[in-house]
Amino acid sequence: MRIATWNVNSVKARLGNVTEWLDSAKPDVVLFQEIKCETAAFPLQAFQDLGYHCAVVGQKAYNGVALLSREEPTDIITRLPGEPEDEQARYVEATVGGIRIASLYLPNGNPVGTEKYPYKLRWMDRLKAHASSLLASEVPFVLGGDYNVIPEARDVYDPAAWVTDALFRPETRAKFREITHLGLVEAFRAVHPTAERAYSFWDYQAGAWPRDMGLRIDHFLLSPQAADRLVGCAIDKGPRGQEKASDHTPVVLELAA
């Protein structure tokens, strides 16, 4: 099974790029983040025409996630447990082919001096708690999406310049490690243990893309049973180089059978 994750930065502004990529990459499942539209405004038909079922959690203007799959997803949940007052559209999870698969958009957390940063850390605590309960259930699972976390110094073009940023602060990285240390496998790093300058995001500003000033912030975390089936994980830089590109590019996970 091939599962892709892609922060599309507005599914409506990106519809041409996205459908063209799906048509060539043909993932079995694709996880979108930052669809930036309400659920009812999601361009369902375009994706149904490509053979996908869609589980969509949208909101006006910001955030928004979706899970698309060739097989109909079941047992869909539309929010991360904990903080029921949290209305931000950042999580959708469903069962596809016997695997629990989530599309998540972890809060950015900048600027650090505001309430946005503690919200990010609380969201990570909630993700950790949810991952713990999924592990206890012993169902194989894949948590994919835009984590807004740079795991290590080699995952950013200039670590010193980013050390006070919410994506790379030591406290953020420590929280990310708390999650992986539950026993999850970060798929790209497992498959490419020595890769450098392997990025999934390049800012629109300051010529970041042509200068390869990127970050690796889009990840797949795999449960032990899912990791046993890990065949490959690759970043497809193609879409980032196109006209009207998202600032993120797809990451593709391959699981056996």
Next chain:
DNA sequence: ATGGTTGGCCTCCAA
């Protein structure tokens, strides 16, 4: 060189 871009929305916010 204290720079620069994009999307959504409505005058700036978020990234």
